[in-house]
Amino acid sequence: MMQDYVVFVGINIVLAWSVYVILLAGSLSFANGGFMAIGAYVSGVLTVKFGVPLVLAALAAGVAAGAIGVLVGFPALRTRGIYLMLVTVGVTVSVKAVIESIDYVGGIQGFGGMVGTTQWHVVALVAMVGCGLWALSKSPLQRILDAVREDELSAASLGINPVHVKLVCFGAGAFLAAVAGSFYAHYLIHVAPDQFGIVLSVFIVLYAVLGGTNNLWGPPIGAAIMTLIPEFVRGLESWRPTAFGIIILGLLLIRPDGLLAFRSITARARGIFVTKRA
Amino acid sequence: MDMAAQPILAVDGLRKSFRGLTALESVSLEVRRGEILGLMGPNGAGKSVFINVITGLYPSDGGAIRYCGRDVTALPSYVLARLGIARTYQNIRLLRRMTVLENVLVAIKDHASQPFRSLFVRNRSGGVAAAMALLEQFHLADKADRLAGTLAYGEARRLEIARALAGKPSLLFLDEPAAGMNERETEELAATIRTSHRLVEAIVIVEHDVAMMRGLSDRLVVMDSGRKIAEGNPADVLTQPNVVEAYLGTDGADD
Ligand SMILES: Nc1ncnc2c1ncn2[C@@H]1O[C@H](COP(=O)(O)OP(=O)(O)O)[C@@H](O)[C@H]1O
Numbered sequence: 001m002m003q004d005y006v007v008f009v010g011i012n013i014v015l016a017w018s019v020y021v022i023l024l025a026g027s028l029s030f031a032n033g034g035f036m037a038i039g040a041y042v043s044g045v046l047t048v049k050f051g052v053p054l055v056l057a058a059l060a061a062g063v064a065a066g067a068i069g070v071l072v073g074f075p076a077l078r079t080r081g082i083y084l085m086l087v088t089v090g091v092t093v094s095v096k097a098v099i100e101s102i103d104y105v106g107g108i109q110g111f112g113g114m115v116g117t118t119q120w121h122v123v124a125l126v127a128m129v130g131c132g133l134w135a136l137s138k139s140p141l142q143r144i145l146d147a148v149r150e151d152e153l154s155a156a157s158l159g160i161n162p163v164h165v166k167l168v169c170f171g172a173g174a175f176l177a178a179v180a181g182s183f184y185a186h187y188l189i190h191v192a193p194d195q196f197g198i199v200l201s202v203f204i205v206l207y208a209v210l211g212g213t214n215n216l217w218g219p220p221i222g223a224a225i226m227t228l229i230p231e232f233v234r235g236l237e238s239w240r241p242t243a244f245g246i247i248i249l250g251l252l253l254i255r256p257d258g259l260l261a262f263r264s265i266t267a268r269a270r271g272i273f274v275t276k277r278a
Numbered sequence: 279m280d281m282a283a284q285p286i287l288a289v290d291g292l293r294k295s296f297r298g299l300t301a302l303e304s305v306s307l308e309v310r311r312g313e314i315l316g317l318m319g320p321n322g323a324g325k326s327v328f329i330n331v332i333t334g335l336y337p338s339d340g341g342a343i344r345y346c347g348r349d350v351t352a353l354p355s356y357v358l359a360r361l362g363i364a365r366t367y368q369n370i371r372l373l374r375r376m377t378v379l380e381n382v383l384v385a386i387k388d389h390a391s392q393p394f395r396s397l398f399v400r401n402r403s404g405g406v407a408a409a410m411a412l413l414e415q416f417h418l419a420d421k422a423d424r425l426a427g428t429l430a431y432g433e434a435r436r437l438e439i440a441r442a443l444a445g446k447p448s449l450l451f452l453d454e455p456a457a458g459m460n461e462r463e464t465e466e467l468a469a470t471i472r473t474s475h476r477l478v479e480a481i482v483i484v485e486h487d488v489a490m491m492r493g494l495s496d497r498l499v500v501m502d503s504g505r506k507i508a509e510g511n512p513a514d515v516l517t518q519p520n521v522v523e524a525y526l527g528t529d530g531a532d533d
Pocket residue numbers: 296299300301319320321322323324325326327328
């Protein structure tokens with residue numbers, strides 16, 4: 001069904017961007033599957049049990065996940081590299097465990113009754129997030145993020161607070177993942193904790209990384225291709241996971257920086273330069 | 279005490295050691311408003327560690343740092359930068375994968391201290407004019423679009439100073455800015471530093487080139503083995519026996 005493709009590709013694009021936003025400040029997050037789960041459940045409870053309108057519930061869920069992201073991120077972002085990554089893995093694992101233990105939302109059985117997501121919700125969401133990220137890429141903030149990603153110490157001696165920058169990006173990524181999770185749940189009608197395991201988080205990271213993370217168009221391309229490839233290789237049935245794996249490996253070999261890793265920094269700066277001259 | 283008489287930086291009994299190795303042993307000194315203070319001493323004397331502790335890169339093990347009369351001893355480096363203490367590194371530390379212009383733009387004060395504000399408040403120029411003016415002054419304007427990592431050594435040193443000035447600092451630390459430069463480049467650099475001096479209240483410069491230091495510094499402090507061993511006007515200090523000995527000593531047999 002066309003509608004299915006639009007919704008799933010769109011939601012995966014927003015998820016890929018949620019990882020991209022965090023990567024902008026140089027941290028890799030495997031927590032976004034967990035934030036997505038928070039979004040799905042918080043918004044689900046709000047709409048099903050309290051009759052809150054979907055869009056409002058999705059925003060509230062996003063804010064809740066963003067707040068949790070900031071709380072978790074504050075101690076975690078002071079650590080670096082592998083430790084931060086492990087903490088984000090821990091977030092996804094714990095969110096799933098916590099949801100499983102709450103009977104109010106159905107425990108392992110999952111939680112149902114969420115309806116209302118249309119493809120237009122998803123299209124609008126993708127458009128809004130895309131515009132936001134495009135504005136960011138044209139603002140001085142992009143350079144601050146580039147600096148933090150390249151050398152935190154150097155950035156700090158220029159007056160940039162790297163922890164603050166990374167924390168805000170982490171919270172924004174959590175927000176986006178949760179909003180995507182909200183619309184996802186209200187399309188599927190029923191969700192269960194199993195859907196939000198660590199594999200999902202890994203996949204979301206793959207969407208972004210495969211597409212390329214040095215400009216904002218890479219993650220949506222990666223998300224779209226990775227969402228649709230399994231459909232195209234469906235005929236092969238038992239070979240599907242293998243074919244899928246081979247395609248991913250092939251992509252990584254051919255374009256190790258991602259499919260869309262073309263943004264030359266020099267060209268970007270020339271843009272600024274020319275604007276000034278004009 | 280009136281404002282003009284108050285030193286911009288007052289360091290009292292600063293100590294720092296690394297696992298038993300004492301890099302700073304109770305160093306006290308003042309940086310006065312309007313001056314260029316030269317900091318000399320043989321390799322390993324503790325000059326870079328001194329700058330690193332003052333600018334918040336390393337925590338100190340004791341002592342007090344007052345900047346503009348305010349205790350700034352335990353503040354992190356980004357706060358010190360926002361308060362107006364800028365620096366360059368002995369091992370050049372540019373954002374190599376960003377362009378020359380971007381390196382300066384990143385340091386523009388309003389952006390660095392309020393990074394997320396720029397998303398909502400439209401400031402079309404984004405500081406480009408100010409950044410280009412700085413690059414002009416440091417003879418780097420024609421290289422604005424080059425990646426910083428591709429600059430020649432002398433150019434990279436100049437860019438680091440330009441970038442440090444982009445944050446409109448009051449106090450500027452330069453750690454061996456002429457290292458690896460030839461004589462002509464060094465002379466040009468000295469001229470640029472004099473120009474930069476008009477933009478800041480005080481400069482502390484670490485350098486080995488005696489001629490350059492004699493020409494640039496209003497006062498000279500000499501360090502050896504983590505201690506201040508001399509202080510005063512350059513001509514006097516450079517002829518002091520213990521200073522001469524400290525320099526000769528590093529080539530000689532004893533430590
Ligand atoms: N990060 C560090 N860890 C351990 N020892 C250090 C560190 N930085 C400097 N030192 C030591 O402190 C002493 C002073 O070094 P430094 O300040 O770099 O000397 P210089 O006066 O040449 O700039 C040296 O013995 C050096 O080996």
